[in-house]
Amino acid sequence: MAKTSMIEREKKRTKTVAKYAKKRAALKETIRDLSLSEEERWDAQVALQKQPRDACPARQQRRCGITGRPHGVYRKFGLGRNKLREAAMRGDVPGLVKASW
Numbered sequence: 001m002a003k004t005s006m007i008e009r010e011k012k013r014t015k016t017v018a019k020y021a022k023k024r025a026a027l028k029e030t031i032r033d034l035s036l037s038e039e040e041r042w043d044a045q046v047a048l049q050k051q052p053r054d055a056c057p058a059r060q061q062r063r064c065g066i067t068g069r070p071h072g073v074y075r076k077f078g079l080g081r082n083k084l085r086e087a088a089m090r091g092d093v094p095g096l097v098k099a100s101w
Helices: 004-032 038-050 081-090
Strands: none
Touching: 004 038
C-alpha cells in the first residue's frame, strides 16, 4: 500500500492539470503560431513557464486504483500487476484468462 500522502499528492496534481489545461493549450498554440511576432510568442513562453510545475500532465504518475502502487500498473485496467492477477483469478476481469502453453 502506498503512503496516503503520495496518493493525495497525485490527486492534487490531477486537479491542477485539469484547472490549467485550457490555458496551457492556448499558450502552447500561441507559441507554435509562426504568424505572430517573436515578442508575443516569447511572452506566451514566459507565461507558460510561470504556471505551477504540477500543471504539466507529464508530472502525473499512473497508480493502482486499489493500492496506489506507482510501478507495474496496467493502463488498460488501472490496476497494479498484483491486484490485476488477484482480480483475474477471482474472475472479476471479463475476457482475461491465465496463459498456459
